[in-house]
Amino acid sequence: MTLLEQVGHATIDRVEDAGALTMQFWSVLWKLPRLLPIVGAARRWRATVGQMQAIGASALPMSGAMSLCTGFILALQSASELRRFGALEMVVSLVAIGFTRELGPLITALSVSGRSASAISAEIGTMVVTEEIDALRVMGLDPVEFTLAPKYLAALITLPCLTVLSTLFGIFAGYLFLAFSMDMSLRVYLQAVAEAVLLRDVGFMLLKSMVFATIIVHVGCLEGLRVRGGPEAVGHSTTAAVVKSTFLVIFADLIATAIFYLVGWSSIR
């Protein structure tokens, strides 16, 4: 195969991915109201609660620990530079803004992507291999409503919550550093954080985390549904799911940050 052909094939594959993801996204979106308690179908919300546990709650220790470490690293790295200008207290705003706008959503998304994109694609891929998806369709039950939609709704609810918690962990790590290095009190620290972070930043953070949730769940589901053949195909699909969702999360982050930069919302006030 020539280089040109390879580039061509790769491009076609990406376009195909994008198309399939968009179609899947819409079909799942239309089914979300069916999952709500009271107005939706009976008992359906229970599946969502189970998924909230699997995708969200179980990821807390992991994403919390990652944020704590990253917060400490960020504080350490920036302190060594800022100290030269005698501006050690600037570490506060750096950690606070850095985490709210960027690292909180990103680290949470990466940890969930590693855990859940693979788990989702493995689960759905296995259902394809064991004909459970076919069984649902033959019984007249919609696999989208039954398996895909609960996962998406669960991620859409839990990822912003996880992101808020991760951000708090990261900001707390910044406090730990400053408390040790310059005996800053928690009260002073929190005041500085409150001054640094705007409500707009928090909104941006939540919006980002919902975009990331969309990417992780839909890439996981799509790779799972694409499984053809035997159990070994499930293994390939989990790898593809993690790689693609991790890349897409970071790429989406770049796009979102670039838009906010160009609009001017991220400039220093």
Added chain:
Amino acid sequence: MTNLGAAKAGDAAISIRGVSMSYGARRVLDQVDLDVRRGEILVLLGGSGSGKTTLLKHVLGLTKPEAGSISVNGVDITRCSRSELHAVRRHIGVAFQAGALFNSLSVEENVALPLRELTRLAESTIKLVVWMKLIAVGLSDAGSLYPPELSGGMRKRAAVARAMALDPEILIFDEPSAGLDPIVSAGLDELILFLKRSFGVTILVVTHELESAFRIADRIAMLYQGRLIAVDRKEQFAGNLHPRIRQFLDREPDAMPRVAAEEFIETYFRGAKHDH
């Protein structure tokens, strides 16, 4: 070979006409005509890669053929709307090869699933129906178990119970004896015969197991390389002289691999000897 499996219109529960399908350049189904008559057990025989699984997916409306039509209870499922397809599927129960039970639900909940989702029956009625179905397949004391705790035979029985949940007119079995020992497999054959006797359902069985086929079938159809090469009552089928059917019934291997192996030995081993 056209209209080999065709019956008079009206008494067919499933009627397949001129169905063709190919994946890329490979022809998987080639002009298949087949009728499953009401109340009979039709066994669809075929080796691996004969297209029997593909034909099954077409009958269930999971795949659309390139050409031809498939009518189930008089409705052409290759051209009907989505809601019509749903309506048709309510009259079909399918026992998938590995059971396709949902692992997060117990056996009872698996059987209850179609009842809970597709009917407005009261919970007490659903309990009763589930219990009756489990008794019918001989699993009355396994209702609270989860699929991973079941043996292969039990899993297939549970799948049959779920397929029967909505009292379908047509039952479809995909490889019912695959992966089972002879005793359990014979038990499943008995179950299939029992379901036909007591509920009068039309049954389509896809398999490659000869013994089981001859025990349960009223008629046997044989697929070979996507073509239907015979449809007959099982007594006549056993005497069919088509070379492929003879080969299948007499369990003879294809000639090709042996020749290839001999050629391989000829070239590499004898050739190597001459070198020394």
